Amino acid sequence: MSAVGLAPLALVGMASRVPGGSDVDELWETLSAGRPKFGPVPAERLSGYDEQTVGTGGLTAALMSDVDTFDAEFFDVGPRLAVWMDPQQRLLLETSWHAMESAGIPPGSLAGQDVGVFVASATSDFRDSTVRSGTMDRYSMVGSVTTYLANRLSYQYDFRGPSMTVDTACSSGLSALSLAASGLRAGEIDAALVGASNVCIGGWFSSALSYLGALSPTGRSRPFAADADGYVRGEGVVCFVLKRLDDALDAGDPVLAVVRGVAANHDGRCGGPVKTDPGSQARLLRKTLAQGGIDPASLGYLEAHATGTKMDGAELEGLRELCRGRAGGPPGRFAGPAGNLWIGSVKSVLGHLEGAAGAVSLAKAVLILRHEEIPASGGILAMEPDLEVRAQEPDTAAPALHWPGSASSPRRLGVSSFGLGGSNGHVVLEEAPAQATGHGSPSPVESLLPVPLSATDAESLTRVANRLADFLDSAKPDEFAAIAWTLQTGREHLAHRRVVPASSLDELRAGLRSLASGEPVRELQDCDGWLEGGTFDWRRLWHRPPERRVTLPGYPFRRTSLGFVPRQPQTGRS
Known part of the structure; x- marks a missing residue:
């Protein structure tokens, strides 16, 4: 069991780029509307996909229209290298810049410091596709090896802390966050950049998932539904900037949310190679809540992993096990609207972002706290105090649930992410504290x-x-x-x-x-x-001067299309 009372952390910057949302404001609009961003996968992204053998599961996805674009000149990346860079590297560069702008932190002000970089990713479509194409360049290695998803950022910004690419499958985003939190709490780093990316530009991984039976052959994503038949792939990139809460407040950073607890574990042999375990989930949630001394009854919302498969029910059973094992038994009421614990999943709208799934779920959770609303249009569940669950079907006309802040008790929510191989992650967020003016007006x-x-x-x-x-x-x-x-x-x-x-x-x-x-x-x-x-x-x-900086729009990059995979040897300037 983790120690009680670990130092709270602050999320001070956040940026995203997903289908239907080029920034976090557009992400919120997309989630609030609740309309799935699914569509046919273009043929250029299905190289090697054999529908006759593996079925139709990989033919529908939530894709970005501009995933191959990049402002190489802004980052002083030569055209030859830019072409040979995994699109994930390009997306992470731009989104990390926007995340630091969101925090009001000039990247140059952190150069040479012990800033940690932790990037989540579980796919390598770019490398797989270049191997199949047989093309090669002197930049092939640094452009496609997954370690450079993190190392590229550390190099670009001259950050001297640990630089790690993390792969625990679908829980990678929260695993990366857990590593960053450990470094911050141990005093090994004073700031952390946490990113996650997922890009679907080749057919091999979709083929493998479809053959496994993980993908929906009907192209639907229906988390927790009785007729759920698999998930729909999604792509995107999300980045966060984290500090210790006290440091963030002292520096005047715009605190977006407080991390009260974050932890990871594994099912061991309680689950299976591709099957999760409710008991392991309950233990993980209990450990995460203990870091902040938090009662499960104080939660009002859970952003669930729920991918739209038959295993979604295990997540509800894990929650019940957590609450049944609570001192005093199930709570008399939860802290969400109407005394319930509300449960939703971003995957009903954006699909499953795999290695970036936990990160986009975390972004949604931050936005729920910021806007004081829980989107209901994409479908939502209510766990009542007796632990019974009632469902609301996806309905784009469904009004959001108003969840206002309170002076007496801060709003709290949880985010879960469970990996295909048995690695699990959970984070408990709390709304940002009221930031008093202290010594007067600016x-x-x-x-x-x-x-x-x-x-x-x-x-x-x-x-x-x-x-x-x-x-x-x-x-x-x-x-x-x-x-x-x-x-x-x-x-x-x-x-x-x-x-x-x-x-x-x-x-x-x-x-x-x-x-x-x-x-x-x-x-x-x-x-x-x-x-x-x-x-x-x-x-x-x-x-x-003002005591706080505020979040303002990010830099409007001037992007150029570079394609998905180089088709011939490149020449010219590096």
């Missing part, structure tokens, strides 16, 4: 603040300005100071730079529109050195 030296913007070139700067202006349409006026502070200190300052002077949110929004349209924007002489590529002490513009 106070700039002058009412007119220089708000910096930067990009790699003039065209990209226009897109940065437009994207930020659109975002600010829904911002609150009293957020102006925190937004200005975040842009001053929470962004990497790139080569092409401009300053928008503003004393209010309206002035900033108007200045961004003017900048994007090519109209002249007044410059401030104090910032001349910064505009020319130098550094600037933004703190000296404030008597009292």
Whole structure:
């Protein structure tokens, strides 16, 4: 049993790219709508798939339309190397950058530090496809070996902590999170980048899964349904930035959620090579809850592993075993709406992201806490205090369950992920703490603040300005100071730079529109050195700077299609 009272951790940054969602806001819209993102798999992604032998299970999936695109120039990756990089490497580079932007942490500020990188992945379609094609290049190894999914990020950002690619099959995302949590709690690292990716660009793995009987021959994903006939594959990438909670609060990081417990275990011989075990799941959940001294009754939601197979019932039995073994027996009520423990699965909408399944489930859980709602449109279960379960069928018209915060008790939820080979992961999340203002409201030296913007070139700067202006349409006026502070200190300052002077949110929004349209924007002489590529002490513009940075839109990469697999030897610049 894990020790009680382990230090809580903070999720301070998060980014995602999945079918139907190029960022976390679009991910939430997709999950709230509840419409499955499944469709036919294009022939170019089915190389080697023999429908006559393995059946139709692999012919439907939830796929990204732009999985082969990448902004190589932004990351200073030459065109030859870019072509030979596994698309997972490319996706992780862009999404990790967005995750750090989400945290208001310039990647360069962490260079040379003991930042750990833990990346989850359980497939290697790119390498499998290049082997079948017989093509070869001097970049074949570094572009396709799975260790580079993590090592590429550590190299790119000059992070000096442990760098590991983790494969525990479907639980890989939460296994990676567990490793990061252990390093943070032991003091071995002060920050962690946790990523997960899954890309479906070849036919071999789909063939193997279909032949095994894991994939739905009807192309449906129906978690917990009596007529569930298998899962639908999905692809995407998710990244998180983690710190110890106290450190995050001291640094003014935007805490998205608190990790109260995270743990992993294995079924041993209690389950089977491809079959999970309810008792092992119950022990895992009990161990995870014990890390934060948390009662199962204080949970209001569980983001379940539930893939849409006959084994989904074992997950419900594991929950019952957990609650039956609770001191005092089953709870009189759970902490979710109507006193129930609500249970859902992202797989009804996005399919099963395999090595990234736990990570996208975690992202959904963070968004539930942020939006104070539990999506019901994709189908949901309610476990009542007597441990009976009632189901709500998927219905895109079903309203979300309102789950507001409370001053008396924080909202908590769990996320489960169970691996094909018997490795299991679970995490307990708690809503972010109220972040008091401490020594008072922010106070700039002058009412007119220089708000910096930067990009790699003039065209990209226009897109940065437009994207930020659109975002600010829904911002609150009293957020102006925190937004200005975040842009001053929470962004990497790139080569092409401009300053928008503003004393209010309206002035900033108007200045961004003017900048994007090519109209002249007044410059401030104090910032001349910064505009020319130098550094600037933004703190000296404030008597009292804001205590917190805020989450703002990520950089709009300029992506180019690179294809799935190189078809001929590449020449030219590296």
